Amino acid sequence: MSDHVGTLPAATAHQFDDAVQQRDASGLGMWVFLVTEILFFGGLFTIYTVYRSLYPEAFGHASGTLDITLGAVNTAVLIGSSLTMALAVHTAQVSRNRRLVALFLCATIVLGGVFLGIKGVEYAQKFHEHHVPGPSFHYSGADAQHAELFFCLYFLMTGLHALHMVIGVGLLSVLAVMALRGRFGPSYYTPVELTGLYWHFVDIVWIFLFPLLYLVERHS
Amino acid sequence: MTEHAAPHAHVVPLAVYFGVFIALLVFTGATTAIAFVDLGRFNVAVALTIAVVKASLVLLYFMHLRYTSRLTLVFVGIAFFWLGTMIGLTMSDIVSRGWFGA
Amino acid sequence: MSDTNYLNVDYGIRSWLLTVDHKRIALLYLGSITVMFFLGGVFALMIRLELLTPAADVVQADTYNKLFTMHGIIMVFFFLIPSIPATLGNFLVPMMIGARDLAFPRLNLASWYIFLVGALFTLWAVFTGGVDTGWTFYTPYSTVGANTKVIPAAVGIFINGFSSILTGLNFIVTIHRMRAPGLTWFRLPLFIWATYATSVIFILGTPVIAITLALVGVERAFHIGIFDPAIGGDPILFQHLFWFYSHPAVYIMILPSMGVVSELITCFARKSPFGYSFIAISSLAIAFLGFLVWGHHMFVSGQSAYASLIFSFLSFAVAIPSAVKVFNWTATLYRGSIAFQAPMLYALGFIGLFTIGGLTGLFLASLGLDVHVHDTYFVVAHFHYIMVGGALMGYLGGIHFWWPKITGRMYPETLSKIAALVVFLGFNLTFFPQFILGYLGMPRRYHVYPDEFQVLNVMSTAGASVLGLGYLLPMGYLLWSLRYGARAPANPWQATGLEWQTPSPPPTENFVVTPIVTGPAYCYAGEEAEVV
Incomplete structure (x- = not known):
């Protein structure tokens, strides 16, 4: 079923009755996968909730050491990438303009790259300040012990999120090449649509990570 | 099949995408700004409410949940x-x- | 009619390792989990051998810790959890709903390979020194205390989790989107309802155990201590997350078995099930309530008494849908024309043993009594009545029942009946004494014990050898039947269900013509009326 050429509709796989059933099943499959992803990140969110409720002051102070400007800019960058992703799906839905689809996909990749770059700068700062948990951890604020717990969570949550971004960028790169070859059009764009769902999901995770990690106690 | 399988996906107008994008940016700015105002225990509530609204916008419009x-x-x-x-x-x-x- | 079926359509190792046919993948799973089952069984026998005498004469404490850990890990994660879903589920879900295959056949094959990789990691841990944390990996012992192969074992279970998730995802999409024309939800076989409920647990629970064990691995490897009390981490939080999956995992094991038993009881009582919709909905109710009871594993580990109260109450609640099933099966048997074929013997055994296991579960859900029997052999006996007496009996019953469909050969009936009896007797002899041992105060996970416990322990060990024989018997005669068994007709049991309407073994596409369903899943009552 993999040898569909041009913008012809992809052949229906043998287990399906027709293309509609196939599309429908793929969409539902992606959503069910995202359900598992919600619970996957959910474990970390549960841990975060517990420790923040136990050590609110330490979390407040430790959160204050994060760079809020970089965090906010990154949020905007990621929202922008979600927009370009949605536009890529939209373009494939309504037109056969292969270049435009590829362009929007590439824009998404670039914005994803910018996000990861900024994240890298933040990580480097943390290494520099010895705020990375482990033997070399050093923290001058109050309650260093529980602050280390916050930084554990910071690195695990943003790290898992970044890993999902890297996977997303990889998927998008494949799609961009396929788009340039004219694989997608109004009759067949399921891969773009499903990868879009994944990308937006990763965006949603960040929408929660930003206030939970960066905005704990800025007002004091 | 008993579920209703939409034969064609809903095409969302471009204006909706851009509208949602602007709204998300505004909410990001708002949540960042509000974080610097002391609302006591309500800081968390406001931050999470804004996050839920933002996530819902992404789910409903970018991810087409409203139309599936x-x-x-x-x-x-x-x-x-x-x-x-x-x-x-x-x-x-x-x-x-x-x-x-x- | 041509003689081509899914088994002889293609030959050679390639045609198996690269197959996307759900029936062949079911057989790949069957082979791999059987290997794991016997490996876990060897560990079990070594445990029982050590416990034959009060002193430490076969193994020392460290080795014993590894034995029960690896018995647990292999049996739970690599046999019981995939057992029915990945074999019978894979084989039957598309056939029972009149589909040509699962929705995502290549994903299905991928999930088998993921299972293999996970199993290899775990076997690597087993054969290069073993793990001694118990299958529960409780922190902080697993993160800072143990110096055994915790990381490879955790990685193996982490990887295996994705195999479960993909299987569950595949089933859910297939059952929603690929049912034959006319096959509405309340015309589905009860096995499909049970498998659907199991799949829901797969996708909602498995990600949590995956992230939790990943955190244990990270904490060991990089000393980023999420659960480490030294930096204010909470080891009990690990237990919350662990049991959020691992309690529902018990329902992953028992629900498919319940589905199998529903099929067997209706077929061999020749009656449509009593209260079909109640049995169907109770599967979903068990899947739902099963997620709300995990704290009953933590009554004595430092959980607050108030949370324990909530969890105790919810644990009693989950008994309701379980009891609905038992009562409905019994009511189905009432005035049925019962045939005691081997699968039926397993099903009847299941009902009795599951009832004992379930009722002792209520003892353990009671806060006061749990303090007395927590971490004793009472608990060990209880969950073996559910997992072995329940899940494994259902699995064996199902394997026998669908063996003619899977292989096209009949199994030898008399020998199978004997084996079913041997398993039933051996099982009870092994585990019933453990209830008494636990009640008298023998703690679990110790390799030595006071002399007064020896009689009961000897009984248990004797039972284990009988049980072992009971498992080797089917292994032997089922293999024998592949070559010498009588050829199976399409429907040897005169059962209803779409899978019996196609030849045994079925063609690759399952059905020559897509079936159209016009009535309920079970119509034995109608047949009975005709005979009268």
Whole structure:
């Protein structure tokens, strides 16, 4: 079923009755996968909730050491990438303009790259300040012990999120090449649509990570 | 088949995408700004409410949840319900540990 | 009619390792989990051998810790959890709903390979020194205390989790989207309802155990201590997350078995099930309530008494849908024309043993009593009545029942009946004494014990050898039947269900013509009326 050429509709796989059933099943499959992803990140969110409720002051102070400007800019960058992703799906839905689809996909990749770059700068700062948990951890604020717990969570949550971004960028790169070859059009764009769902999901995770990690106690 | 399979996906007008994008940026700015205002215990509530609104916008419009089958909505609902259950029942232990020396 | 079926359509190792046919993948799973089952069984026998005498004469404490850990890990994660879903589920879900295959056949094959990789990691841990944390990996012992192969074992279970998730995802999409024309939800076989409920647990629970064990691995490897008390981490939080999956995992094991038993009881009582919709909905109710009871594993580990109260109450609640099933099966048997074929013997055994296991579960859900029997052999006996007496009996019953469909050969009936009896007797002899041992106060996970416990321990060990024989018997005669068994007709049991309407073994596409369903899943009552 993999040898569909041009913008012809992809052949229906043998287990399906027709293309509609196939599309429908793929969409539902992606959503069910995202359900598992919600619970996957959910474990970390549960841990975060517990420790923040136990050590609110330490979390407040430790959160204050994060760079809020970089965090906010990154949020905007990621929202922008979600927009370009949605536009890529939209373009494939309504037109056969292969270049435009590829362009929007590439824009998404670039914005994803910018996000990861900024994240890298933040990580480097943390290494520099010895705020990375482990033997070399050093923290001058109050309650260093529980602050280390916050930084554990910071690195695990943003790290898992970044890993999902890297996977997303990889998927998008494949799609961009396929788009340039004219694989997608109004009759067949399921891969773009499903990868879009994944990308937006990763965006949603960040929408929660930003206030939970960066905005704990800025007002004091 | 008993579920309603939409024969063609809903095409969302471009204006909706850009509108949602602007709204998301505004909410990001708002949540960042509000974080610097001391609202006491309501800081968390406001931040999370804004996050939920933003996430809902992405789900409903970018991810087309508004236009897809109700079954999808059910699955997303189940996921968040289960997440709430996990956090809620775990917290029921954490918050009540000090009560009456128990 | 041509003689081509899914088994002889293609030959050679390639045609198996690269197959996307759900029936062949079911057989790949069957082979791999059988290997794991016997490996886990060897560990079990070594445990029982050590416990034959009060002193430490076969193994020392460290080795014993590894034995029960690896028995647990292999049996739970690599046999019981995939057992029915990945074999019978894979084989039957598309056939029972009149589909040509699962929705995502290549994903299905991928999930088998993921299972293999996970199993290899775990076997690597087993054969290069073993793990001694218990299958529960409780922190902080697993993160800072143990110096055994915790990381490879955790990685193996982490990887295996994705195999479960993909299987569950595949089933859910298939059952929603690929049912034959006319096959509405309340015309589905009860096995499909049970498998669907199991799949829901797969996708909602498995990600949590995956992230939790990943955190254990990270904490060991990089000393980023999420659960480490030294930096204010909470080891009990690990238990919350662990049991959020691992309690529902018990329902992953028992629900498919319940589905199998529903099929067997209706077929061999020749009656449509009593209260079909109640049995169907109770599967979903068990899947739902099963997620709300995990704290009953933590009554004595420092959880707050108030949370324990909530969890105790919810644990009693989950008994309701379980009891609905038992009562409905019994009511189905009432005035049925019962045939005691081997699968039926397993099903009847299941009902009795599951009832004992379930009722003792209520003892353990009671806060006061749990303090007395927690971490004793009472608990060990209880969950073996559910997992072995329940899940494994259902699995064996199902394998026998669908063996003619899977292989096209009949199994030898008399020998199978004997084996079913041997398993039933051996099982009870092994585990019933453990209830008494636990009640008298023998703690679990110790390799030595006071002299007064020896009689009961000897009984248990004797039972284990009988049980072992009971498992080797089917292994032998089922293999024998592949070559010498009588050829199976399409429907040897005169059962209803779409899978019996196609030849045994079925063609690759399952059905020559897509079936159209016009009535309920079970119509034995109608046949009975005709005979009268």
